[in-house]
Amino acid sequence: MNPVLAPATSASLIRSEVAGLPxxxxxxxxxxxxxxxxxxxxxxxxxENPYGISPTVAEAVRRTLAGGVSRYPDPTGKRLAEAIGTNLDVPAEHVVLGNGSENILELLCQAVLDPGDLVVTQAPGFALHEIFPRVMGARVVKVPVTAEFGFDAAAWRDALAGGPKLVFLANPCNPTGAMLSAGELEQVVAAMPESALLVLDEAYGEFARTDPEYPDGLEALRGQDRPWIVLRTFSKAYGLAAFRVGYGIASDATLIQALDRVRTPYNVNQPAQDAAIAALGDHxxxxxxxxxxxxxxxxxxxxxxxxxxxxxxxxxxxxxxxxxxxxxxxxxxxxxxxxxxxxxxxxxxxxxxxxxxxxxxxxxxxxxxxxxxxxxxxx
CATH class of the missing domain: 3.90.1150.10 (Aspartate Aminotransferase, domain 1)
Incomplete structure (x- = not known):
């Protein structure tokens, strides 16, 4: 005989990891x-950026809208990926696009994390660096800053010794606005297990690059023989928050291919792609x-x-x-x-x-x- 099952309710269908999320x-x-x-x-x-988009971006969007929006966007974002690759001297196949860089955070967790995996991030920190891993059933350890909101090298070494599979490191940090110097970033990289994926979130990097102490994460990681990805966005300094377009540059094409398998095929709309190309060129x-x-x-x-x-x-x-x-x-x-x-x-x-x-x-x-x-x- 088949067992008699109680009728489902919406609450009973929700995964426990999701029910407890903030x-x-x-x-x-x-x-x-x-x-x-x-x-x-x-x-x-x-x-957000109170100064808005440049006239060059506005004209690019007008051209896109004039051409009509009844067709789906380019699912690969080829032109934008190539423009990013040319701008940063990386192969286009090492670039992934997202509906904002936070979309790529989500894709990374979906592609990489198994239940019980360890993720290390910062405290105080960006809420989605904790929420997305917990959706996948991962454990999250948050490394606190010092009393002066500085980098705590010993705390990072201790946390990384726990064997994380994924490390979220924002530079500069959200919400504090503080940045890691080149030497501090080197200390994190040196302490990381080679099996871990480093996710360097540079959503606010454009504002920090005027400081000679700020390290360009992409340049710092290019020579590393380990998996890594640097995330950047057009939502902040470029003023394209409403378009929701971010990107990641990865250590290898294999990681990008994995993200392509879990992302929706049209995750960045065409006006956003065209606006981002124009913004990238308006220095x-x-x-x-x-x-x-x-x-x-x-x-x-x-x-x-x-x-x-x-x-x-x-x-x-x-x-x-x-x-x-x-x-x-x-x-x-x-x-x-x-x-x-x-x-x-x-x-x-x-x-x-x-x-x-x-x-x-x-x-x-x-x-x-x-x-x-x-x-x-x-x-």
Whole structure:
């Protein structure tokens, strides 16, 4: 006789790994904040580029749309992969495209991880460096920074000695904005087991490259006889966040072929591919965006520190700020003023907010509101 099975419910069908996952926090909805504040909204929650796309990119998108969008995009992104390869002096078959670089993080976990595998990443860190491995049933160990938000070489050596299969290392780091020097990156690579895959996430690398201490991850890893992949994106410095296009450069074509087997065949739309090609060629717009961002990072950091707040030195377009108060309540007070920042909730950092910078005028409003809120004392 067949056993009598209880009828399924939606909850009973969900894998235990998925049921226990934290939700990714994209920040508050601007329309809801506008209704709450009754005025203009300043969105500082997603590390976006306030200066927009270049005219060259806008023209490329217009041409694509004029040609029609009733056909599927190039499933391989051949022209964009070749443009990236030419720009970085790598074979196009070593390039993978993603619906944002976070899509490639997901593909890597799907292609590489088995249940029980160990993944090592940073703390505080990007939530998806933890969420995607846990979806696959992997274990995640997070290496903390020092008390001064610096690189803890001993902690990294200890974590890597555990035999991870995958290592997520962001440089610069999200959410702190801090970067690893060339020597610190070398220490991580030297301590890694040869069997591990190093994923170097350089989503904010364009902002950091003005610092002579910042290592170009691709150049640092080219000669390594081990599996690695460097991730970059057009969402941040290039201003193409709405198009969702990122890319990875891998140590070998075998890794790219594995990612191609698990990705959806049309994961980057055609306007995004064409916009990215145009953005890649507009060096002047990128340089001006980085210059203006750097000036605002320095100016806003000085003002916040002058008001008595602790601000982590940032090599990105965002700041990690210790408010001295519960970050969720600070963020809620900012919402009432029409400002969206992200309250950080990782253990040990519950008084910190992360705020990307906008135009000088909007940044001034943010500084004034934040300092007034923090001056009230503990919320």
């Amino acid at each position: 939700l990714y926090d994209p920040g508050a909805d601007p329309d809801e904040v506008a209704a709450l504040s009754g005025g203009h909204v300043i969105k500082l929650s997603n590390n 002047e717009h990128l340089a001006e965006t980085v210059r203006r961002t750097g000036l605002e990072i320095a100016r806003v950091t000085d003002r916040l520190r002058g008001a008595g707040l602790r601000v982590v030195p940032s090599s990105t377009n965002f700041l990690f700020i210790d408010t001295g108060c519960r970050s969720d309540q600070v963020a809620q007070e900012l919402l009432r003023a029409g400002i969206i920042a992200k309250a950080w909730r990782e253990p040990g950092y519950e008084t910190y907010i992360r705020a990307s910078l906008s135009t000088p005028e909007e940044n001034d409003v943010f500084v004034r509101c934040l300092t007034e809120i923090c001056a009230k004392g503990k919320l």
